[in-house]
Amino acid sequence: MPTTLGELADRFDCEIRGDPTVVVDSVGTLSGALPTAISFLANPAYIAQLKTTGAGAVILEERHQESCPVPALVAINPYAVYARVAAFLHPTTVSADPYVHSTASIAADAKVSGSARVSAHAVVGPGAQIGESVVIGEGSVVGANVIIGSKTWLAPRVVLMAGVEIGKRCILHSGVVCGSDGFGFAHDGGLWVKVPQLGGVLIGNDVEIGANTTVDRGTIENTVIEDGVKLDNLVQIGHNVHIGAHTVMAALCGIAGSTTIGRRCMFGGAVVAVGHLKICDDAIFTFHSTILQSVTEPGTYSGALSVDKASRWRRNAARFKTLDSVTRFGQVIRENDTGD
Amino acid sequence: MPTTLGELADRFDCEIRGDPTVVVDSVGTLSGALPTAISFLANPAYIAQLKTTGAGAVILEERHQESCPVPALVAINPYAVYARVAAFLHPTTVSADPYVHSTASIAADAKVSGSARVSAHAVVGPGAQIGESVVIGEGSVVGANVIIGSKTWLAPRVVLMAGVEIGKRCILHSGVVCGSDGFGFAHDGGLWVKVPQLGGVLIGNDVEIGANTTVDRGTIENTVIEDGVKLDNLVQIGHNVHIGAHTVMAALCGIAGSTTIGRRCMFGGAVVAVGHLKICDDAIFTFHSTILQSVTEPGTYSGALSVDKASRWRRNAARFKTLDSVTRFGQVIRENDTGD
Amino acid sequence: MPTTLGELADRFDCEIRGDPTVVVDSVGTLSGALPTAISFLANPAYIAQLKTTGAGAVILEERHQESCPVPALVAINPYAVYARVAAFLHPTTVSADPYVHSTASIAADAKVSGSARVSAHAVVGPGAQIGESVVIGEGSVVGANVIIGSKTWLAPRVVLMAGVEIGKRCILHSGVVCGSDGFGFAHDGGLWVKVPQLGGVLIGNDVEIGANTTVDRGTIENTVIEDGVKLDNLVQIGHNVHIGAHTVMAALCGIAGSTTIGRRCMFGGAVVAVGHLKICDDAIFTFHSTILQSVTEPGTYSGALSVDKASRWRRNAARFKTLDSVTRFGQVIRENDTGD
Numbered sequence A, B, C: 001m002p003t004t005l006g007e008l009a010d011r012f013d014c015e016i017r018g019d020p021t022v023v024v025d026s027v028g029t030l031s032g033a034l035p036t037a038i039s040f041l042a043n044p045a046y047i048a049q050l051k052t053t054g055a056g057a058v059i060l061e062e063r064h065q066e067s068c069p070v071p072a073l074v075a076i077n078p079y080a081v082y083a084r085v086a087a088f089l090h091p092t093t094v095s096a097d098p099y100v101h102s103t104a105s106i107a108a109d110a111k112v113s114g115s116a117r118v119s120a121h122a123v124v125g126p127g128a129q130i131g132e133s134v135v136i137g138e139g140s141v142v143g144a145n146v147i148i149g150s151k152t153w154l155a156p157r158v159v160l161m162a163g164v165e166i167g168k169r170c171i172l173h174s175g176v177v178c179g180s181d182g183f184g185f186a187h188d189g190g191l192w193v194k195v196p197q198l199g200g201v202l203i204g205n206d207v208e209i210g211a212n213t214t215v216d217r218g219t220i221e222n223t224v225i226e227d228g229v230k231l232d233n234l235v236q237i238g239h240n241v242h243i244g245a246h247t248v249m250a251a252l253c254g255i256a257g258s259t260t261i262g263r264r265c266m267f268g269g270a271v272v273a274v275g276h277l278k279i280c281d282d283a284i285f286t287f288h289s290t291i292l293q294s295v296t297e298p299g300t301y302s303g304a305l306s307v308d309k310a311s312r313w314r315r316n317a318a319r320f321k322t323l324d325s326v327t328r329f330g331q332v333i334r335e336n337d338t339g340d
Helices: A005-012 A044-051 A062-067 A078-089 A310-320 A323-329 A331-337 B005-012 B044-051 B062-067 B078-089 B310-320 B323-329 B331-337 C005-012 C044-051 C062-067 C078-089 C310-320 C323-329 C331-337
Strands: A015-017 A037-040 A057-060 A072-074 A177-180 A185-188 A191-194 A201-203 A214-216 A223-225 A283-285 A299-302 B015-017 B037-040 B057-060 B072-074 B177-180 B185-188 B191-194 B201-203 B214-216 B223-225 B283-285 B299-302 C015-017 C037-040 C057-060 C072-074 C177-180 C185-188 C191-194 C201-203 C214-216 C223-225 C283-285 C299-302
Touching: A005 A015, A005 A072, A005 A078, A037 A078, A044 A062, A057 A062, A057 A078, A062 A072, A072 A078, A078 C185, A078 C191, A177 A201, A185 B078, A191 B078, A201 A214, A214 A223, A299 B310, A310 A323, A310 B323, A310 C299, A323 C310, B005 B015, B005 B072, B005 B078, B037 B078, B044 B062, B057 B062, B057 B078, B062 B072, B072 B078, B177 B201, B185 C078, B191 C078, B201 B214, B214 B223, B299 C310, B310 B323, B310 C323, C005 C015, C005 C072, C005 C078, C037 C078, C044 C062, C057 C062, C057 C078, C062 C072, C072 C078, C177 C201, C201 C214, C214 C223, C310 C323
Parallel strands: A037 A057, A057 A072, A177 A214, A201 A223, A283 A299, B037 B057, B057 B072, B177 B214, B201 B223, B283 B299, C037 C057, C057 C072, C177 C214, C201 C223, C283 C299
Antiparallel strands: A015 A072, A185 A191, B015 B072, B185 B191, C015 C072, C185 C191
């Protein structure tokens, strides 16, 4: 979908530096873009690449325009403008014509919007309600009484167990499982008695959930994911977890049961939290942190030790095992004294 | 399924405090239950909620009955009784009528019990044996010569590779893969030669396996999961692992190949163990522990450092990198002396 | 497929010790092998088992032949020879007759080799190209314009999103998702704007990917996995990651976006790396390491602290929280002085 820089500036409310008649038809990286592509500079670390870019145009902040050898769209938030320009130049073809594939299996009393698409080998259970322009991917399974809001997209092979409710404009990637049983067992005489998982899963609008991520149903009340939450791949959300609006979690995060997470939190990859905690709004957790206690103050929290050469790591790790006794009894000195 | 407190007391062997004719039809939380619901108190932290509960009745220990404003079932283990009451009041509808869906694909020589259900788009391979009252969920794939014991339930989209054997009354949630190849390669001249994974997977009775969990087949002999084991979501069980009866593992645990785990162990979430270890019976590992050595004594083991404010964490993590040399050479003192 | 020791020696270029007419028909462990099975000794820790083995023959190094009570194949790399012998004695039946199952759904313009197999309920999208002797497992979904090289095997329920390209002789286990969207969002006024994920996934030859592993498509350019890479189960590969040839990663590893990994690296289980790093060739990371910085020197790196008894761990972990201030201000001494 070729367009001029001028049209992009109008549509996305930017200023132009240079020729507004330049035509672009795609996006590219600063280092790899063709002359018909538009690129962006969001991270100043890439300014050297800006100076030699072969892109037809670049989206950038005003302060970087001097370094740009080609026409530019000047924006306060170039990355957000880039995101919108990319979506405009590369419209997804997913929401194409509605249809119900001949191999799909749809319960007689399910309500499927005429504008929805139900792909090959998909299953829609009894009482399910599929909204307008919803796409149900190949082999996806929508359980009994599930409700899916309009324009939500299920990739191939998503499973929504009975009673799950999902809002509008959500994206669930392949392999997502929502509404599987929470992990609840009562110990009784050396055996584990299953605690029925009777709650549901409520997912708001504009939520995106990554490939092979799992969201368990609540034990009695619901597991809740509010509007605008984004979860990456292979994330685990336990039963009765509540995730506040616009919180994001990168891949391999795990939140144990009944933990409540505030709004606008950011979880780096592989962050894990035990159950029954409360995490306040606007908390940021860096990569591979372990959250063992509630967090009441916004801010940035860390918890990972970076790798070291194995021999050095081994020595330091051995010292860690005696850290308390060393500190307590001043062994530091004695070791020094003996010249060890 | 409305019932009286008196009937529940008889059926689950509890004592009644208050009116035995009270009728309940569902379960609820102490804070959220309706007057027709029965709740429970298992954790004394919730005693304030007990005092103001709107539930019709509560299951609790004798010591808490004074604090209960409504009729009560008195039990030694209220949570276990609650689990049974909940299952009684909310019977699952899964084990409804048997059928074979018209879209299911079943090999000519597979033996499927007349009381089993084979759902839409499920596949049952040659030589497979499907026991009485088994449910095979939508899109699940049961490989050649798989054996499934009676009353076992496969959720939608489970995969059992060839030769896997599963006992009775098991529950496998969506996305589970059992019997995929173990990770075995021989290094040879800079290349990796695949080691054929020829063993199987043996799973006992009353095992539950969470969504998107993977259990690899053995290299030569079998991977074994004994009776009553419960695995949560996104758990990885490597080839030739052996898990003793009634051991439980929360989400995101990973057990590397050939590690043997005893009976009645408890693994918190995200606990990982290297291969070729032996873990004794009755070992408990708290959240996000790393197990690098065999464990020979029952007891509780920990291994995670909790998050801290990023600035403080960064300083402590930097000190960790020199912990051995600091301890060894008494740098502590010198730093103090120079007033740093 | 019974065969003589002599034939195995010829075929796999080993020397024989003992009777070349011994017949073996299968492989077994040193401790469990039947007299018609051939076993191997790769790890000297098992030499006691060698001495009492009931195997018909054993593959081993020359230095161990004295301890072997049965005929032997002598090799420099017994494990690699074992791998090849096992594949010879236990040929996989996967690559049996080609067919297209009647329930498979194949787009009119997809090109499927006549020697390929498309299993029950599989889906092949428009423009896809399926090479010779490819197997597409039950319920797998091959998106539009996907290209799959000859002899590649997709287990049941694999998903390849649009445009993914995979080389020859690859193995993708059940639940693998390749080409799902990378995790890219631009922050704008308190909301997250989705950054279109327009790149692809390029996978070389002889790559194996474990069950439920996810490989995201690139943002603009491609995510790349070079020849001979082996990924275990539940691994996450972020967008624009590049993995060099013959690198291996055990289960639960996670590599965040845009990190570049060299050739012949080895990642133990549960190793995680933040994004935008460069890892050189021949780096080895032991179990559960956290990689927060680029690695420029080959060698072995570690980053995990092993579990300890919970009471001791708790005390040491508490000391860690004050490690910097203790070190800085010599609190060690004062504590010792007060006899605390």
